[in-house]
Amino acid sequence: xxxxxxxxxxxxxxxxxxxxxxxxxxxxxxxxxxxxxxxxxxxxxxxxxxxxxxxxxxxxxxxxxxxxxxxxxxxxxxxxxxxxxxxxxxxxxxxxxxxxxxxxxxxxxxxxxxxxxxxxxxxxxxxxxxxxxxxxxxxxxxxxxxxxxxxxxxxxxxxxxxxxxxxxxxxxxxxxxxxxxxxxxxxxxxxxxxxxxxxx
Numbered sequence: 001x002x003x004x005x006x007x008x009x010x011x012x013x014x015x016x017x018x019x020x021x022x023x024x025x026x027x028x029x030x031x032x033x034x035x036x037x038x039x040x041x042x043x044x045x046x047x048x049x050x051x052x053x054x055x056x057x058x059x060x061x062x063x064x065x066x067x068x069x070x071x072x073x074x075x076x077x078x079x080x081x082x083x084x085x086x087x088x089x090x091x092x093x094x095x096x097x098x099x100x101x102x103x104x105x106x107x108x109x110x111x112x113x114x115x116x117x118x119x120x121x122x123x124x125x126x127x128x129x130x131x132x133x134x135x136x137x138x139x140x141x142x143x144x145x146x147x148x149x150x151x152x153x154x155x156x157x158x159x160x161x162x163x164x165x166x167x168x169x170x171x172x173x174x175x176x177x178x179x180x181x182x183x184x185x186x187x188x189x190x191x192x193x194x195x196x197x198x199x200x
Contacts, residue, residue: 006178006182007069009175010067010068010069010070011069013063013066013067013069014064014069017060017064017067021057021060021061021064024060027053028050031046031050034046051090054087054090055087055090058086058087058090059088061084061087062085062087065106066110066114068110070106070107070109070110071106073105074105075103075104075105075106076109078098078100078104081104081109082098093125093126094120094127094128095126095128095129096128096129096130096131097130097131098131099130100131107179108138110179111138111176111179111180111200112140114172115138115140116140117172118152118157118172118173119140119142119196119198121148121152121170121172121173122142122147122148122152122196125144125146126144127142127143127144127145128143129142130142130143137199137200138199138200139199140199141196141197141198142196143194143195144194146194147194147195147196153170153173153174154173154189154191156173157174157176157187157189158187176200180200187199
């Protein structure tokens with residue numbers, strides 16, 4: 001994927017996230033008003049809808065970083081990153097451990113979030129994804145009793161191959177090396193039976 005196509009894809013991602021976040025926010029506000037006016041705020045149905053709205057909001061915030069546009073010098077705070085990960089972890093099987101204490105460049109956060117998505121794809125039964133800062137770069141490590149190694153395009157990630165034939169649910173595998181190339185970095189992938197490590 002050329003750099004211009006990569007930027008176009010990021011613009012599309014930003015636009016989709018921008019257009020979706022407002023109606024989801026409106027639904028959330030409507031749920032709060034409904035809970036106050038109808039007295040059904042503690043019902044199982046309201047709790048389920050509220051949880052779904054929160055998860056959708058967190059996922060869109062995650063996608064905005066992973067697939068959206070980032071400008072040179074743009075930063076993202078550690079608290080925002082942890083808030084996003086905590087949001088998508090609610091009700092999920094995967095837990096996140098974010099070790100870095102400092103803010104980071106939005107472009108690097110994009111790469112880390114894409115790496116997280118790659119590891120999530122390999123953890124259908126849950127597990128833990130830990131992110132640590134290395135000099136230079138980042139280590140994103142997924143551990144689980146049972147990892148999915150087959151039927152995932154690891155070769156596309158390792159060899160920076162074109163993403164032709166990659167399923168929509170696996171687009172992160174094709175996008176990660178392209179994003180890293182754009183910021184002058186490469187990745188190292190290590191796969192073991194119960195641990196997968198992406199260093200970038």
